[in-house]
Amino acid sequence: MxxxxxxxxxxxxxxxxxxxxxxxxxxxxxxxxxxxxxxxxxxxxxxxxxxxxxxxxxxxLFKDFTLKIMENGIEKTSLIFRTKQFIAFDSISSLNKQKTRLRSTRGINITDGYHYSILQFKNGNTLIISPDNFENYTEIIEAIKSRIE
The missing domain is CATH 1.20.5 (Single alpha-helices involved in coiled-coils or other helix-helix interfaces)
Known part of the structure; x- marks a missing residue:
């Protein structure tokens, strides 16, 4: 799928x-x-x-990308230049979740923030997947989790 x-x-x-x-x-x-x-x-x-x-x-905008989760890996396509990069699932070492908070200039939290996911690769690189960009963020993360476990 x-x-x-x-x-x-x-x-x-x-x-x-x-x-x-x-x-x-x-x-x-x-x-x-x-x-x-x-x-x-x-x-x-x-x-x-x-x-x-x-x-x-x-x-x-040069950092934004689309993702296609396939059976054997992830295809990352740059939004502007349309360059494609294939990421095999066996090259992913972990999937971590972090939380970002929006703060005012006085250090007070404006909102509770939101979680985003970080794919850690075995070569040391990372890929940040944010729900701020993707409508189907949870579906993407669940598909990646099911294939790297």
Missing amino acids: VIESKFRKLFCIRIGIGLFLFLLILSFCVNGLKNPDETTKQSLIPAFVVLFFIIYLSID
């Missing part, structure tokens, strides 16, 4: 909003450079700051 990862709707919405804001601010900056006047010059600096901040945040 093959299980394919499904992205959460919120994950896709977040990417869509980021892309929309990037294109909107980019068009504002290009228009401001083509038609310079005094009010546009003053607003270009914050626009470029926001544009660079969105670019900085989008670097995480």
